[in-house]
Amino acid sequence: MKLWTxxxxxxxxxxxxxxxxxxxxxxxxxxxxxxxxxxxxxxxxYETKYFKQNLDxxxxxxxxxxxxxxxxxxxxxxxxxxxxxxxxYCGNEGDILWFAxxxxxxxxxxxxFKAMLVFPEHRYYGESVPFGSKYEAYKNATTLSYLTSExxxxxxxxxxxxxxxxxxxxxxxxxxxxxxxxxxxxxxMRLKYPHIAVGALASSAPILQFEDIIPPQTFYDxxxxxxxRESLTCFNYIKQSWDEIASRGQTNDxxxxxxxxxxxxxxxxxxxxxxxxxxSAYSYLAMVNYPYPAEFMMPLPGHPxxxxxxxxxxxxHGTSILERIYEGVNVYYNYTGEAKCFELDDDxxxxxxxxxxxxxxxxxxxxSSPESSMFPxxxxxxxxxEEECLEEFGVKPRPKWITTEFGGHNIHATLKNFGxxxxxxxxxxxxxSGGSVLQNISESVVALVTEEGAHHIDLRASTKNDPSWLIxxxxxxxxxxxxxxxxxxxxxxxxxxx
Amino acid sequence: MKLWTxxxxxxxxxxxxxxxxxxxxxxxxxxxxxxxxxxxxxxxxYETKYFKQNLDxxxxxxxxxxxxxxxxxxxxxxxxxxxxxxxxYCGNEGDILWFAxxxxxxxxxxxxFKAMLVFPEHRYYGESVPFGSKYEAYKNATTLSYLTSExxxxxxxxxxxxxxxxxxxxxxxxxxxxxxxxxxxxxxMRLKYPHIAVGALASSAPILQFEDIIPPQTFYDxxxxxxxRESLTCFNYIKQSWDEIASRGQTNDxxxxxxxxxxxxxxxxxxxxxxxxxxSAYSYLAMVNYPYPAEFMMPLPGHPxxxxxxxxxxxxHGTSILERIYEGVNVYYNYTGEAKCFELDDDxxxxxxxxxxxxxxxxxxxxSSPESSMFPxxxxxxxxxEEECLEEFGVKPRPKWITTEFGGHNIHATLKNFGxxxxxxxxxxxxxSGGSVLQNISESVVALVTEEGAHHIDLRASTKNDPSWLIxxxxxxxxxxxxxxxxxxxxxxxxxxx
Numbered sequence: 001m002k003l004w005t006x007x008x009x010x011x012x013x014x015x016x017x018x019x020x021x022x023x024x025x026x027x028x029x030x031x032x033x034x035x036x037x038x039x040x041x042x043x044x045x046y047e048t049k050y051f052k053q054n055l056d057x058x059x060x061x062x063x064x065x066x067x068x069x070x071x072x073x074x075x076x077x078x079x080x081x082x083x084x085x086x087x088x089y090c091g092n093e094g095d096i097l098w099f100a101x102x103x104x105x106x107x108x109x110x111x112x113f114k115a116m117l118v119f120p121e122h123r124y125y126g127e128s129v130p131f132g133s134k135y136e137a138y139k140n141a142t143t144l145s146y147l148t149s150e151x152x153x154x155x156x157x158x159x160x161x162x163x164x165x166x167x168x169x170x171x172x173x174x175x176x177x178x179x180x181x182x183x184x185x186x187x188x189m190r191l192k193y194p195h196i197a198v199g200a201l202a203s204s205a206p207i208l209q210f211e212d213i214i215p216p217q218t219f220y221d222x223x224x225x226x227x228x229r230e231s232l233t234c235f236n237y238i239k240q241s242w243d244e245i246a247s248r249g250q251t252n253d254x255x256x257x258x259x260x261x262x263x264x265x266x267x268x269x270x271x272x273x274x275x276x277x278x279x280s281a282y283s284y285l286a287m288v289n290y291p292y293p294a295e296f297m298m299p300l301p302g303h304p305x306x307x308x309x310x311x312x313x314x315x316x317h318g319t320s321i322l323e324r325i326y327e328g329v330n331v332y333y334n335y336t337g338e339a340k341c342f343e344l345d346d347d348x349x350x351x352x353x354x355x356x357x358x359x360x361x362x363x364x365x366x367x368s369s370p371e372s373s374m375f376p377x378x379x380x381x382x383x384x385x386e387e388e389c390l391e392e393f394g395v396k397p398r399p400k401w402i403t404t405e406f407g408g409h410n411i412h413a414t415l416k417n418f419g420x421x422x423x424x425x426x427x428x429x430x431x432x433s434g435g436s437v438l439q440n441i442s443e444s445v446v447a448l449v450t451e452e453g454a455h456h457i458d459l460r461a462s463t464k465n466d467p468s469w470l471i472x473x474x475x476x477x478x479x480x481x482x483x484x485x486x487x488x489x490x491x492x493x494x495x496x497x498x
Numbered sequence: 499m500k501l502w503t504x505x506x507x508x509x510x511x512x513x514x515x516x517x518x519x520x521x522x523x524x525x526x527x528x529x530x531x532x533x534x535x536x537x538x539x540x541x542x543x544y545e546t547k548y549f550k551q552n553l554d555x556x557x558x559x560x561x562x563x564x565x566x567x568x569x570x571x572x573x574x575x576x577x578x579x580x581x582x583x584x585x586x587y588c589g590n591e592g593d594i595l596w597f598a599x600x601x602x603x604x605x606x607x608x609x610x611f612k613a614m615l616v617f618p619e620h621r622y623y624g625e626s627v628p629f630g631s632k633y634e635a636y637k638n639a640t641t642l643s644y645l646t647s648e649x650x651x652x653x654x655x656x657x658x659x660x661x662x663x664x665x666x667x668x669x670x671x672x673x674x675x676x677x678x679x680x681x682x683x684x685x686x687m688r689l690k691y692p693h694i695a696v697g698a699l700a701s702s703a704p705i706l707q708f709e710d711i712i713p714p715q716t717f718y719d720x721x722x723x724x725x726x727r728e729s730l731t732c733f734n735y736i737k738q739s740w741d742e743i744a745s746r747g748q749t750n751d752x753x754x755x756x757x758x759x760x761x762x763x764x765x766x767x768x769x770x771x772x773x774x775x776x777x778s779a780y781s782y783l784a785m786v787n788y789p790y791p792a793e794f795m796m797p798l799p800g801h802p803x804x805x806x807x808x809x810x811x812x813x814x815h816g817t818s819i820l821e822r823i824y825e826g827v828n829v830y831y832n833y834t835g836e837a838k839c840f841e842l843d844d845d846x847x848x849x850x851x852x853x854x855x856x857x858x859x860x861x862x863x864x865x866s867s868p869e870s871s872m873f874p875x876x877x878x879x880x881x882x883x884e885e886e887c888l889e890e891f892g893v894k895p896r897p898k899w900i901t902t903e904f905g906g907h908n909i910h911a912t913l914k915n916f917g918x919x920x921x922x923x924x925x926x927x928x929x930x931s932g933g934s935v936l937q938n939i940s941e942s943v944v945a946l947v948t949e950e951g952a953h954h955i956d957l958r959a960s961t962k963n964d965p966s967w968l969i970x971x972x973x974x975x976x977x978x979x980x981x982x983x984x985x986x987x988x989x990x991x992x993x994x995x996x
Contacts, residue, residue: 057903058556059643060858060893145557157902192690194916195905360558395558404655405555407693413989417942418692420915444915491911 044100044107046072046117051162053123055130055146057154067130069155071120072100073163078116080167085485086174087115088197090156090189092182093354096121096128099182102296104461106177109478113485115175116167120159122152122182124353141395144356150405153185157193173488175481176200179456180432181354181362188406190422191415199421199484201477202436203456209364209435210402213409216367216380218434223286224374226305226429234309234328238282239374241325245271245278248322261322262329265341273344278325279375281332286431287455292465296455299335302465307331359389363399364435412441420444421484423477427453446480448473542598542605544570544615549660551621553628553644555652565628567653569618570598571661572605576614578665583983584672585613586695588654588687590680591852594619594626597680600794602959604675607976611983613673614665618657620650620683622851639893642854648903651683655691671986673979674698677954678930679852679860686904688920689913697919697982699975700934701954707862707933708900711907714865714878716932721784722872724803724927732807732826736780737872739823743769743776746820759820760827763839771842776823777873779830784929785953790963794953797833800963805829857887861897862933910939918942919982921975925951944978946971 050068078084087106091099100119110117121128124147129137137143164170174197178186183205190200208214228235248254249271258274259267268274284297285305292302301307312328333342358364363385370377382399389397407414424437425448432455440446448458450469458473548566576582585604589597598617608615619626622645627635635641662668672695676684681703688698706712726733746752747769756772757765766772782795783803790800799805810826831840856862861883868875880897887895905912922935923946930953938944946956948967956971 054896056557057899058646058648059554060639060646060896061643062639062893141558141560145559148556148558150556154903161898161902191692193903193905194689195907195909195912196902395560398552398558400659401555404659404694405652405691407691409693410990411693413986414693416989417918417985419917487915488911491914492908 044074045076046074046100046119048072051120051159053155053158055151057151057158065130067123067128069120069123069159070096070127071118071159072096073119074110074117075167077111077114079114080169080172082114083169083171083173083489084114084116086160086163086169086172087113087117088156088160088174088176089117089119090176090178090182090185091120091122091125092178092180092185093122093125093357095126097126099179103177103179103459105459105474108462109481112478113481116163116169116172118159118163120156122185123147123155124356138353138356141393144393144395147353147356148361149185149188149357149402153189153192156185156189157196160196171492173198173485175484177203177459178205179203179459180205183456187422187424191406191419194419198488199423199481201423201425201459201481203425203459204427204430204432204436205424206364206432206435207406208408208411208437209432210408211365211400213403214435216365217369217373219283219366219431220368220373220375222429222431222434223283224372226286226289226431227282227309227374230306231309231313234312235374237312237321237324238328241278241321242275242376244321245274249274258322262326263341265343268344275376277342277344278329281329282375283431285332286429289429289454290457290460291452291467291470292463294460296460298332300332301335304331304335356393356395359393359395359397361398361402363397363402365399411437412439415441415445417442422446423448423480425453425456425458425473425477426450427455427457429453430455448476542572543574544572544598544617546570549618549657551653551656553649555649555656563628565621565626567618567621567657568594568625569616569657570594571617572608572615573665575609575612577612578667578670580612581667581669581671581987582612582614584658584661584667584670585611585615586654586658586672586674587615587617588674588676588680588683589618589620589623590676590678590683591620591623591855593624595624597677601675601677601957603957603972606960610976611979614661614667614670616657616661618654620680621645621653622854636851636854639891642891642893645851645854646859647683647686647855647900651687651690654683654687655694658694669990671696671983673982675701675957676703677701677957678703681954685920685922689904689917692917696986697921697979699921699923699957699979701923701957702925702928702930702934703922704862704930704933705904706906706909706935707930708906709861709863709898711901712933714863715867715871717781717864717929718866718871718873720927720929720932721781722870724784724787724929725780725807725872728804729807729811732810733872735810735819735822736826739776739819740773740874742819743772747772756820760824761839763841766842773874775840775842776827779827780873781929783830784927787927787952788955789950789965789968790961792958794958796830798830799833802829802833854891854893857891857893857895859896859900861895861900863897909935910937913939913943915940919978920944921946921978923951923954923956923971923975924948925953925955927951928953946974 048070050070052066053069054066055064087110089099089103089106096119106117123130124137130146131137131143160174164172176186176189176197176199178184183202184207186200187202187205187207190197224235227238245258248258255268255271258271262274285308288294288296288300289305290302294300308328308331311331312324315324315327333339365380365382367380368375368378386397389395403409420442422445424446426433426436426438427450429452438447438449450473452467452469457470458477462474547569549569550564551567552564553562585608587597587601587604594617604615621628622635628644629635629641658672662670674684674687674695674697676682681700682705684698685700685703685705688695722733725736743756746756753766753769756769760772783806786792786794786798787803788800792798806826806829809829810822813822813825831837863878863880865878866873866876884895887893901907918940920943922944924931924934924936925948927950936945936947948971950965950967955968956975960972
């Protein structure tokens with residue numbers, strides 16, 4: 001596997017914590033099967049419904065099929081006579097149930113706001129696939145071609161319009177929520193459909209991770225800094241480990257040794273597979289570096305990077321680098337200690353929705369700097385990227401399309417007098433924060449930044465271990481959302497009074 | 499021809515002053531052939547260029563062809579070192595050359611602003627047709643399916659991005675202009691692509707002419723009022739004429755008599771054809787009821803409705819209603835007196851771009867009220883409309899799509915704190931004004947309304963006969979545009995200074 005491919009896959013799947021059936025990281029994302037994991041998920045109750053969507057909203061070919069978009073809905077606290085708000089989570093690249101379960105914040109504040117909750121699934125994910133099955137939908141570039149963010153936003157717009165009509169909720173304000181890619185959708189939706197929703201909480205939404213807006217090394221630099229701030233020796237051990245792994249892989253019996261050291265169930269086919277497996281763990285650890293035990297991707301202790309580095313730095317004088325790395329990464333892959341050996345999926349080219357999106361619109365250039373990053377040096381090369389996408393999907397990316405369609409360059413000047421009611425919330429520990437909006441743009445397009453926060457932690461359910469900055473952050477969000485809603489009622493008073 | 503079909507065609511073509519080869523009103527729109535007409539067109543000089551566009555911006559099918567989008571460009575007054583603005587006319591449903599020639603305002607103010615002028619052609623019109631020829635592009639619903647406003651806006655966004663790069667004009671502010679449907683595109687573009695353009699002058703843009711936002715009788719009521727304000731008797735003669743025409747059409751030899759009275763070159767096939775021909779003239783007269791002689795659609799005197807009514811009301815005591823009507827309508831169809839007889843195209847179902855757009859996205863419900871309108875009573879019936887579109891194009895309209903995609907309902911509350919820098923200019927005599935924005939929405943989303951103005955008169959070249967209100971209106975527009983541009987330079991100062 002070429003290095004760039006490995007990086008592409010890492011990047012692709014970082015935003016893709018789903019149950020994709022054929023990804024490199026498949027086994028790492030599978031979740032919710034063991035009863036022990038279910039226990040800490042937010043208790044949620046909802047109805048599952050389906051809404052018929054056109055496959056293409058922007059052309060009028062009449063031979064295209066429709067598809068059923070799944071959505072979860074809860075109206076327990078809402079009634080239309082009080083024109084309660086609709087909280088709408090912009091489903092991202094995975095099964096919507098998983099996002100609903102991991103967005104406890106919405107469930108907790110719904111009673112306070114007397115809000116309806118709606119969790120629509122993103123087209124081509126979970127059950128919301130066209131052409132009758134995921135197999136058919138993912139068959140080729142033609143069937144996949146309608147998997148784009150613009151189509152997804154139009155799905156949301158039509159679903160909201162439908163719900164407002166069906167629930168006699170014409171004057172109910174809609175507030176958008178989303179994390180990660182879902183946060184990007186929430187922000188873009190507020191900008192593109194201001195008539196549909198009064199505001200958006202876009203958590204950890206890297207809307208600037210495109211083209212040349214931010215330096216390409218940003219992501220891996222942040223991951224690296226997360227490790228360095230815990231321990232410089234830990235950072236250095238990791239940085240040194242890549243050469244060690246590569247040279248070990250080239251020796252006789254080296255792959256077998258690596259297989260044994262890292263306890264893989266099957267023998268490694270290349271040392272790069274191991275590097276990918278490790279890089280992936282470090283990146284995810286930076287994302288879910290939460291201050292309390294959580295299970296967003298894997299069961300982990302609080303401050304997991306601290307624990308990883310404690311184990312890497314520990315050991316006696318004679319402990320080898322690779323043994324240290326194994327001990328460290330065990331925190332991520334096997335914190336419960338239940339795994340006897342690890343599986344490494346050998347199908348990196350398997351079809352997956354986010355891979356398609358990354359090969360069409362979501363081209364996020366990322367490099368790893370030889371100076372500042374603890375990862376193997378790597379420079380993003382668009383030509384190789386394009387070539388690989390042509391090979392894998394027969395599709396040519398449009399790397400400048402997202403900034404043309406949604407903007408990004410010079411966003412502060414652009415949105416200073418344009419748009420309103422968007423919260424960009426970010427934790428600085430989250431590697432995606434570098435591609436998001438970290439400074440207020442205007443009075444109502446604001447950045448909430450927490451020094452100790454990780455990937456969309458604010459959207460998660462509260463816990464008894466929440467630090468005060470997180471409690472404050474959520475309180476600020478609630479206050480801002482309340483402001484949007486009162487403003488909506490105020491502006492529409494004439495209509496309501498009629 | 500059913501009455502509703504006739505009305506549909508009227509409505510369709512009112513926004514479509516083009517050289518469509520097969521429309522009911524073809525002969526009425528043909529223009530620019532006689533040298534006498536060319537004389538009053540604005541003197542313009544430009545380069546003609548072509549930009550390769552993807553046929554579908556919102557999906558990634560790789561078997562779709564590209565097409566060359568034509569644009570006219572003039573850089574005489576612009577240079578990139580001063581970061582002069584780019585004035586971008588959002589081409590609408592016709593040949594772009596015609597719009598460029600009839601938008602004298604832009605050519606006149608370009609030197610003042612040191613602006614680049616760009617007139618891009620709307621996809622599927624003029625020379626900018628996909629599939630190699632208009633014949634192929636208009637063949638069926640599949641080939642026509644990419645003729646939508648969203649695709650056209652994306653074309654504009656990509657072209658602007660390309661021009662900025664090619665002319666080293668990254669920091670040049672772009673100002674959008676457009677009249678009628680082009681004005682709708684300009685307003686929508688400013689709302690959807692605020693990162694691409696700093697403001698929009700949307701002249702006579704009926705962005706609210708959809709669904710139930712305004713009463714369906716608005717358009718014909720305004721036309722009727724334009725006649726009534728000149729003369730109540732004139733209004734009444736016209737109102738009475740329809741029954742007269744219908745009953746005459748049913749008598750023996752009635753169609754022959756009507757053919758003679760109205761001097762058609764070929765015999766009428768139905769009295770409804772005559773009614774359509776007359777209704778169309780009245781509607782256009784209301785649109786081009788300019789205070790000075792002009793040739794926007796036909797060569798006409800200043801205040802043409804006054805002249806029409808003078809002739810209808812004139813005549814001796816014994817003059818019949820139909821003779822009066824003939825005298826009146828002659829002002830519209832034959833003011834130069836050159837026509838010996840009139841042609842009536844009998845191919846109302848001919849393919850045309852705007853007809854397709856009206857049958858897909860641009861569903862504008864319009865009725866004629868028995869009480870307030872001088873036209874034959876008519877109630878818009880969506881089912882019949884849909885049926886006819888299915889019959890003509892095999893396509894099912896999406897009548898709620900435009901308001902879902904672009905908004906419209908409750909626009910004042912929606913845009914009060916959202917969006918900026920849009921001028922909605924309207925003349926109250928223009929029947930399209932009823933579907934536009936006639937009150938300020940915010941400090942920078944403003945309405946400029948003139949009591950005596952007609953269809954996008956402000957975009958036309960100045961004349962020595964311009965009334966003072968028109969001179970003032972244009973001065974206000976210039977001042978507002980200057981404000982947008984200085985604001986842009988101010989906000990981007992940090993960047994420029996680097």
